[in-house]
Amino acid sequence: MNISQASMKSGLPPKTIRYYEEIGLLKADRRMNGYRDYSDRDVRRLHFLHRARDLGFSVDECRQLLSLYDDENRESAEVKALAEAKLQDIEQRIAELTSLKKALHHLVAHCHGDNRPDCPIIEGLAGNQVFCEKVFG
């Protein structure tokens, strides 16, 4: 099937599919006319990539996952290790964002938000000690 069919079935834009081919992630057969030709198996693998990317795996991690996907003799422990590492990444990012959120929330909560110029958010960003102590405790 043509690339647009593969795109619809896998959920990946054609541009992305070509890009994956360019970086050697998933190469397609070619027809006489030069058009790419995707099999059902290709589509399954594209779909797999789509979901793995959506789950936060980098393209390089997807490369590993795909080779495990293709490997009939894989050990599930290897897959699990990858997934657990990614889980840790995600938890780390959540923790970082949560502390950002807290800090910003503190600042926002202390800003009266009217037409006067004095603003604890600006002071907080400036690193004004007095304001920071007031705001962050």
Added chain:
Amino acid sequence: MNISQASMKSGLPPKTIRYYEEIGLLKADRRMNGYRDYSDRDVRRLHFLHRARDLGFSVDECRQLLSLYDDENRESAEVKALAEAKLQDIEQRIAELTSLKKALHHLVAHCHGDNRPDCPIIEGLAGNQVFCEKVFG
């Protein structure tokens, strides 16, 4: 002072400071020899940028914040609006990551992780309906 002094005081790498100048965020005076020359005020503004970036504001948002920082007649409501929008962004990102985490955690939890090849993570990524229903309920 030279760029490395400004770097140490503001916490931004020299490369970043030059980049900020290149994109018109904060331009520095020049000495006879072509070296950049930073005042204490410049350092305060660099420091401000550093904290704003750390709090998750994009460079363009930092541009707005910096002009508000410089504006003696700013209205704190304007700053607050920016900060609240950013707060929403952050909450959105946390929500997305949290749902990622859930999905991945489900997959990981159901993988026995031994030397056998059958693996709910791989099946889940492949979109295998049977496995997905088992794993995600």
Added chain:
DNA sequence: CTTGAGCTTCCAGTGACAGGAAGGTTTATT
């Protein structure tokens, strides 16, 4: 036969820098 959709490749741009090369300046040591 023409029109329009679909396919191809290639080039440029995104955000926010980081790394490194080539070369000028300043400072410290010998």
Added chain:
DNA sequence: AATAAACCTTCCTGTCACTGGAAGCTCAAG
């Protein structure tokens, strides 16, 4: 005074994972 080390400059490239667009094929329909 010579030299070496450290610091500064600009410019170019690379990162990550695409996205947009241009120029030029091919294909299906009317």
